[in-house]
Each structure stands twice: as structure tokens, then as C-alpha cells.
Amino acid sequence: MRVSAGARKTASLRHERHFQRAGCQVIVGIDEVGRGPLAGPVAAGAVALPLARRDLSSALRGARDSKEMTAAQRETLAKTIKAVASAWGTGSSSAAEIDAIGIAEATKKAMRRALEQALAASALTADCLFLDYALLPELREIPQVCFVEGDKHSLSIACASVIAKVWRDAYMTGLDARHQRYGFSRHKGYGTKEHLRALRRYGACEAHRRSFKPVSRMLSADDG
Numbered sequence: 001m002r003v004s005a006g007a008r009k010t011a012s013l014r015h016e017r018h019f020q021r022a023g024c025q026v027i028v029g030i031d032e033v034g035r036g037p038l039a040g041p042v043a044a045g046a047v048a049l050p051l052a053r054r055d056l057s058s059a060l061r062g063a064r065d066s067k068e069m070t071a072a073q074r075e076t077l078a079k080t081i082k083a084v085a086s087a088w089g090t091g092s093s094s095a096a097e098i099d100a101i102g103i104a105e106a107t108k109k110a111m112r113r114a115l116e117q118a119l120a121a122s123a124l125t126a127d128c129l130f131l132d133y134a135l136l137p138e139l140r141e142i143p144q145v146c147f148v149e150g151d152k153h154s155l156s157i158a159c160a161s162v163i164a165k166v167w168r169d170a171y172m173t174g175l176d177a178r179h180q181r182y183g184f185s186r187h188k189g190y191g192t193k194e195h196l197r198a199l200r201r202y203g204a205c206e207a208h209r210r211s212f213k214p215v216s217r218m219l220s221a222d223d224g
Contacts, residue, residue, distance in 0.1 A: 011064045011151065011158035013049075013057055015130065020051050024127040024143070027051065028087070028118060029156025030111050031132040033066065033164045035103055037189030038199070038215050039182070039208045040172050041092040042107050045164030046114035048087040048124060049156050056155075059084050063158045065151040066165040078166040081159045087124050088159075089117030090167045099211040108136055114164070115139075132157050179205050 016027055032044040049056060060081065066074055082088055091113025093106035101109075111133070119126060128143045129136070132150035150157040169188060176185035182198045182205065189195070189207070191214070199208075199218055208215050 009064065009152075011153060011155045013051075013155050015145075015147070015154050016049070016051055016156055019128055019145075025051065026086070026124050026127045027130055027156055028115060028126045028128070029130040029150070029154055029158070029160045030115060031151050031157050031161040031164055032107050032111060033161065034168050034189070035107055035133075036191075037209075038191050038195065038212050039095060039184065039189035039205075040175060041094050041168065042098060042103065042110050043090060043092040043164045043168040043171070044107070044110040044114040045160035045162070045167070046087075046089045046091070046111070046118040047081060047085050047156055047159040047163065048118060048122070048126070049159065050084070050086045053084075056084070060155060060159065063155055063162060065149070065158065066161040069162070071169065074162050074166050074169075078163050081163055085159065087118040087122035088163060089114045089119075089121060090163060091115070091117060092168070092171075095207055095209045098209050102211075103209075104134070107133060112136060112139070114160075130154050130156050132161070175207055179207065 019027055026048055028046050028048045030044060030046045032042060034042045063077060091110045093110045098106040126142050131144055131146045135144050135146050147154055151161040172188040173185040181202055183194050187195050204215055210216060
């Protein structure tokens with residue numbers, strides 16, 4: 001099932017409350033970050049919120065699409081989310097996995113890993129999954145809903161978006177320490193002018209997605 005919703009600045013609990021009334025007590029929001037970069041992993045977050053908590057919206061005030069927040073806002077909110085959530089987890093797929101199985105399958109694998117970590121750490125069983133990117137047919141035993149721009153309209157997905165983004169940004173900053181000439185801490189692996197100049201000058205490192213253009217074009221040119 002796919003749900004579209006009107007534009008809304010801050011994520012709400014409207015959809016969670018609707019499914020809660022239908023009997024879903026453990027709703028896990030899942031979101032991914034980093035599908036588009038030329039380097040680094042694709043990452044996902046999974047968050048189950050304590051829906052019985054009456055002050056939940058105020059406790060997580062400001063949670064929305066992580067791309068609309070500053071790095072400082074995300075980092076502060078990620079700590080709050082982890083403290084408030086009934087369960088949370090992160091998962092990722094490496095650049096090598098992306099090259100081997102494609103970005104779509106690698107993204108789903110990262111999502112499954114985030115869900116597995118969240119449920120294993122909490123001993124909860126998911127009644128429903130709220131997804132922003134795609135359904136997970138291999139988990140067909142769990143009811144799933146895929147929302148259009150879910151991180152804007154579901155608080156659970158927004159929280160998953162925040163912790164995934166914070167995890168991946170931290171990973172890319174750590175990668176920058178090992179490969180300083182690429183500027184990973186600044187562009188996080190996206191195809192900025194700075195990154196493309198570094199690729200042309202230094203070639204690709206092990207963190208680059210060799211199946212992605214312009215990395216594959218550059219490698220082909222080098223081979224020629």
C-alpha cells in the first residue's frame with residue numbers, strides 16, 4: 001500500500017495514531033540515506049516510538065525530514081530520539097555491496113539490518129512497518145505501508161531519517177581521516193565539484209562506488 005500526503009513542515013503522529021487504533025502497537029519507521037553519493041555506504045535507520053506516551057510529539061519536537069535540518073539540530077535530536085524510542089537501530093550496505101548487487105537491493109539490505117538491530121536490542125515484535133523508500137517483500141509476514149515523502153509526514157519515519165543521517169555523516173567524517181584528499185567530511189561522498197576534481201586528480205579509493213557514474217567513466221578512461 002502506498003500513501004500520499006499533503007506537504008507539511010513538521011512530521012506528525014497522525015498516521016501512527018490511525019494504525020494504532022486499528023490494533024498496531026509496535027510501529028517501526030524505517031528510512032534510508034545516501035543512495036545518491038559516489039562514495040561511502042547507503043545507510044538506514046529504524047525507530048519504534050512509545051505510542052502510549054502522551055507527550056511524544058512535544059518530546060520529539062522538531063523531528064522532520066533530516067535534509068531540512070542543520071547538522072547540529074540532527075545530532076542533538078538523534079540523542080533525544082534514542083532516549084525516547086522504544087527501539088532503534090541502524091544498518092548499512094558498503095560501497096562494495098552496492099557495486100555487487102545494485103543500489104536498490106543494497107538499500108533494502110541496509111533497511112533490513114536496521115530493523116533487525118532495533119528488534120533484537122528491544123525484544124519487540126513489529127506489528128507494522130512504515131517505510132519511506134520501498135516495501136520489503138521478503139518480510140511479507142509484517143504489514144507494511146510505503147509513504148510518499150514519509151519523513152515529512154510520519155514522526156516514526158522522520159526519527160529514522162535523523163538517526164540514519166547522523167550515523168552516515170559520522171561514518172563519512174571518519175572516512176575523511178583516512179582519505180583526506182577527497183573531502184568526504186564536507187560533501188559526504190556526493191558528486192560535488194570538489195569531489196569530482198579530486199576523483200580526476202587522484203582516482204578512486206576503496207570507498208568509491210565503481211558502478212556509479214562518473215566513477216565508472218573515469219575508471220574506463222584510465223583503463224583506456
